[in-house]
């Protein structure tokens with residue numbers, strides 16, 4: 202199976218673009234291919250597929266084999282792949298995902314996509330998609346206890362679940378210790394992505410992330426969007442923020458007019474390869 206290795210700020214993906222649909226045993230394939238010792242190594246496996254509703258369809262599988270509804274960094278990689286490989290030669294694309302159709306604008310330099318702006322749609326603050334079992338419309342700063350430690354989380358869905366937690370110093374926070382305990386807390390029936398955030402000023406936050414089904418990653422696009430929304434809801438930032446992640450920066454803008462969240466950042470193609478394992 203031919204693949205391309207891509208990343209958005211170090212959130213890395215094995216991208217496969219020549220299938221009509223995903224293989225039957227896709228969950229095991231994702232586990233095998235994402236393995237950093239015995240496979241290619243990646244945070245996720247991404248398929249770019251034909252769509253009858255949009256320019257292309259994206260399906261994203263986490264390193265543990267589970268399918269995610271949405272992935273902000275992967276959408277930017279998909280958009281870059283589609284333009285750079287001349288699958289569609291236009292600078293505005295629509296991408297079908299399990300969380301709906303996303304619209305992207307491409308910024309092109311020397312005939313290649315450099316950065317991508319994604320309309321990530323409206324954040325979801327209530328209902329089944331919000332990562333909490335409690336039927337309570339109040340999403341902001343809810344208490345949660347793990348191993349005798351109390352945190353406060355703001356629940357935001359960007360199509361996939363996020364729990365945003367403000368901490369004193371995100372870059373020094375022990376993500377590896379607390380991330381997995383929060384991801385699998387009984388309060389989150391579908392598990393959750395967890396963002397640890399420090400607000401620097403009204404236009405800048407620092408974020409570290411523990412991703413559902415993956416572990417700590419260098420960046421998370423939907424996590425950055427959820428953080429932008431949570432930071433406005435908690436009155437800490439303006440609607441226009443730079444989210445500083447381990448792998449680099451993302452611009453997030455939550456537009457008051459249409460209630461949509463816009464995310465802008467880079468996407469990179471790193472290498473091509475052939476997967477020699479079985480694809481069933």
Ligand SMILES: N[C@@H](CCC[C@H](N)C(=O)O)C(=O)O
Pocket residue numbers: 212263268269270271272273274275361362394412413414415418420421422423424
């Ligand atoms: N890295 C992604 C999110 C990938 C999916 C996530 N792990 C989930 O299970 O929801 C991003 O850039 O948004």
